[in-house]
Amino acid sequence: MDKFVVRKKRKHEDSVDEAVGQHNEEKESLVTESTDSEAIIEHIEPVQSVDAENSNASSVPKAFRNWEKQHPWLKLNTTWVDEGFLDWKHGLRGIEKHEVSTLHINCAEALANVKTANIVPSISSAKSKQMMNDRVALLKIFSTLKTLVRQGHKWLHHQSQNEILELMASTVLSKIMDEIRAVEYFLLSLDETSDVSRSEQVSICLRIVSDDLSAKKYFIGSFSTKNTSAETLFDLVKKILMRYDLPISKLRGQCYDGASNVSGKIFGLQSQIRQEEPQALFVHCNAHNPNLVVQDSVEKILFARKFIRTLKNLINFVRDSTKHIAQFKDLQIEAEKENDSSLPSLAAYCPTRWVVRIKSLKTVKENYAPLMQFFYDRSIDREVDSSISAKASGFFNYMGSFEYSLLPVEVEVLLVIVKMMT
CATH class of the missing domain: 3.30.420 (Nucleotidyltransferase; domain 5)
Incomplete structure (x- = not known):
């Protein structure tokens, strides 16, 4: 009789172990197929249900249900899945002892992190690659925008431009301030x-x-x-x-x-x-002092004052009209082809600093031939307003005079000396 009881008990334990093993295989297949850690936890069935189906009612005490309510982690604990538990007489004591163990505490913390943190971007190589490509693309956009802004072109919406430029300016200014704070x-x-x-x-x-x-x-x-x-x-x-x-x-x-x-x-x-x-x-x-000296000196010399004012009006006459600019550029291209050399665009006339006006003077000197042709064409053009023809005729006559042939050279020498001093 005793042998029969022992055999029956062993047979029951083997059936329980087999059921637990099948459950472990099902759990491993779920873990392999699922990429969402919360989905893994949701699909794992409680071990208690396996024991209840494949064992006698006496194998799992009825109090286990109450233990699960007091300790929800029982459904996920590896002790019940891998090793099993048979000492139900002292089950509650074993549960409480395991609850304060290092293994249980570490697993509980890992489970909490899985539920709260989004780990998909960090473990997804595709996501990481996409983020790197986005960074490279953003740097290209910034570099292109910086180049276009320097050339005076517009790209993107003006609000996007301003936001990107403000970010660049903030970074540059922060580095400048660090350098200034470092000195005494x-x-x-x-x-x-x-x-x-x-x-x-x-x-x-x-x-x-x-x-x-x-x-x-x-x-x-x-x-x-x-x-x-x-x-x-x-x-x-x-x-x-x-x-x-x-x-x-x-x-x-x-x-x-x-x-x-x-x-x-x-x-x-x-x-x-x-x-x-x-x-x-x-x-x-000190840079302002020579500017004042040159200004007062030129104002006292009649022909020099006339030359400076005519130079200003001449440049503005060409630059203030898009139609005039297009006509002047066509003449520039023809002159460049004849002389096999490039000509600079007319520089804007600086209204305040005389020293800066040397750039405008040089561009007028180098574009003498296309300017003379431009003013002549406008002076005989019957389709334009008479006031425009009169101004163009006046500029043409002045640039062809003996006075004009000398003044650009003399004023340029003066401005070059002043620029060296400033």
């Missing part, structure tokens, strides 16, 4: 002007001297202001220094033009800054 002192340079819409703008530059004694000047930006009074400019300077974490105690120099709102000894900007930092000495802009 810096100098402030400021100038005010108006833009195309006649709005007041203030351009701010900072100058430093590096460890190898080389001077560097950085453009910080153009800032809109309601007016250019000393108080407004002083508030603007303080805000800029505060924004970029630059202490005014490190300011050792100020450089402006001769306008009273900035260079005034009592109420000027330089005076207000020196009240905050007495060591911030004011220096009149």
Whole structure:
């Protein structure tokens, strides 16, 4: 009888082990086929149901249902899947002991991470490859946009352009500020002007001297202001220094033009800054001084003043009309073919700095032949307005005069010398 009981018990245990083994194979096939970790957990059946179907009712105690409610992890624990559990008499004690084990705690943490974290992008090689390609494409877009902006072309929507350019400017400005903060002192340079819409703008530059004694000047930006009074400019300077974490105690120099709102000894900007930092000495802009000298000198010489004003009107006459520009470019192309050399475009006339006007003067000199042909064609063109024909005829006659043949050379020599000084 005892032998029969032992055999029957062994046969029952073998059937339970076989059922558990089949369940393990089903679980492994589910894990292999599924890529979603949450789907894996959802398809694994509780081990208790396998034991209940393939064993006697006495194999699993009825209290197991209550244990599952108190300890939900029983359905997923590897002890019940791989090794099995037969000591049901002390089952609750074994469950509580396993619950505080290192293996159980690590598995519980891993399961929580699987449920909360999205690990698909990190384990998907296709996704990683796509992200790398997107980064390369974005860098190409930035590089192309930077090149097109330098050439004056437009690409993409203007909002997209502005956003990308702002990102580039922010990165460059951040590196500049790191370099300025690294030195002991810096100098402030400021100038005010108006833009195309006649709005007041203030351009701010900072100058430093590096460890190898080389001077560097950085453009910080153009800032809109309601007016250019000393108080407004002083508030603007303080805000800029505060924004970029630059202490005014490190300011050792100020450089402006001769306008009273900035260079005034009592109420000027330089005076207000020196009240905050007495060591911030004011220096009149050396590049502005020669400009004023040349301006006053030319204004006193009648034929020189006439030449400068005619040069300005001549350039504007060609550049202010798209039709005129197209006609002039056609004449340029013909001249280039005849002389087998390239000709520069007419440079815009600078309304403020005389030194910059040397570029405009050189382009007019080099385009003498196509300009003469252009003005002659417009002067005899009956389809254009009479005022345009009259202006073109006046420019043609002036450029053909003896006076004009000498003045470009003399003015260019003067401007070259002034440019070297500045």
